[in-house]
Amino acid sequence: MTAPGTGRLDGQVALVTGGGSGIGRAIVDRYVAEGARVGVLERDSGRAAALARDHGDRVTVEIGDVRAPEAHAASVTRTLDVHGRLDAYVANAGVYDYSTRFEELGENRVVEGFAELFETNVLGYMLGASAALPALRDSGGCLIFTISSSGLYAGGGGALYVASKHAVVGLVRQLAHELAPDVRVNGVAPGATLTALGGLAALGAADRRLDAELDGIDRHIPLGFVSDPADHAGLYVLLADPRDSRFMTGAILPSDGGLEVRGA
Ligand code: NAD
Numbered sequence: 379m380t381a382p383g384t385g386r387l388d389g390q391v392a393l394v395t396g397g398g399s400g401i402g403r404a405i406v407d408r409y410v411a412e413g414a415r416v417g418v419l420e421r422d423s424g425r426a427a428a429l430a431r432d433h434g435d436r437v438t439v440e441i442g443d444v445r446a447p448e449a450h451a452a453s454v455t456r457t458l459d460v461h462g463r464l465d466a467y468v469a470n471a472g473v474y475d476y477s478t479r480f481e482e483l484g485e486n487r488v489v490e491g492f493a494e495l496f497e498t499n500v501l502g503y504m505l506g507a508s509a510a511l512p513a514l515r516d517s518g519g520c521l522i523f524t525i526s527s528s529g530l531y532a533g534g535g536g537a538l539y540v541a542s543k544h545a546v547v548g549l550v551r552q553l554a555h556e557l558a559p560d561v562r563v564n565g566v567a568p569g570a571t572l573t574a575l576g577g578l579a580a581l582g583a584a585d586r587r588l589d590a591e592l593d594g595i596d597r598h599i600p601l602g603f604v605s606d607p608a609d610h611a612g613l614y615v616l617l618a619d620p621r622d623s624r625f626m627t628g629a630i631l632p633s634d635g636g637l638e639v640r641g642a
Pocket residue numbers: 395396397398399400401402419420421422425442443444445470471472473498524525526527567568569570571572573574575576588
């Protein structure tokens with residue numbers, strides 16, 4: 379824990395969706411260690427209770443679903459009521475398609491899978507950004523989106539997931555364009571990470587968790603290991619800290635063990 383008054387995010391307030399597990403939880407833990415107070419929007423009540431237990435009044439949690447506009451309104455309102463301002467909004471909650479191949483989906487499962495995955499991974503980010511923007515304009519704050527190496531490359535997911543993460547790349551770029559110079563908009567693109575990332579109910583995969591299925595993936599990563607959630611958290615500190623990233627917008631920071639240099 380950073381000594382009081384010496385954190386990189388002292389006095390700042392952030393809001394993180396999906397902050398109860400995995401990459402989101404690592405962001406919350408690191409933001410608190412850097413002196414921030416944090417609001418969280420999370421659908422899992424057990425994970426929400428763990429956040430409250432571990433962080434006390436530095437973290438407030440709203441239980442809700444990122445697919446619902448009213449959940450975002452409630453979490454932004456609660457964050458502002460309790461913490462007084464909002465400096466960084468991190469859209470992060472997501473689900474995975476477990477690399478289901480396009481031809482295996484068939485028409486019905488494309489329709490249902492698209493709705494569940496895009497409403498979480500893309501619409502959820504748009505609704506969150508929309509709810510947070512007035513407060514971010516007031517503070518001169520920033521939006522940070524969790525993307526994925528699947529926003530940059532094929533093969534790390536199926537068509538639904540890869541298309542959703544490419545859509546978030548477009549969202550970062552368009553919002554950075556529209557919101558400059560008032561609100562900075564950037565993304566982090568993690569590669570394989572040991573988390574409980576879940577699958578789609580529409581594909582019968584709601585109970586799968588990614589960390590149980592990453593054996594052997596390290597062989598495909600130049601740096602030779604699968605990351606932990608905390609390996610990415612410092613990039614979210616960088617992007618939230620205006621002293622270190624005030625000239626950055628529309629940027630996407632890969633944190634993927636070197637996929638760009640895998641070689642031919
Ligand atoms: P995770 O399941 O550990 O964490 C996601 C959190 O979001 C969970 O606490 C879950 O309850 C919550 N959540 C899911 N759907 C929600 C909804 N509809 N409403 C509210 N909360 C919801 O998984 P993670 O790997 O930490 O995923 C976080 C982000 O990181 C996702 O956007 C994912 O696509 C991305 N990502 C993950 C990996 C990886 O390998 N794990 C790699 C690249 C990108």
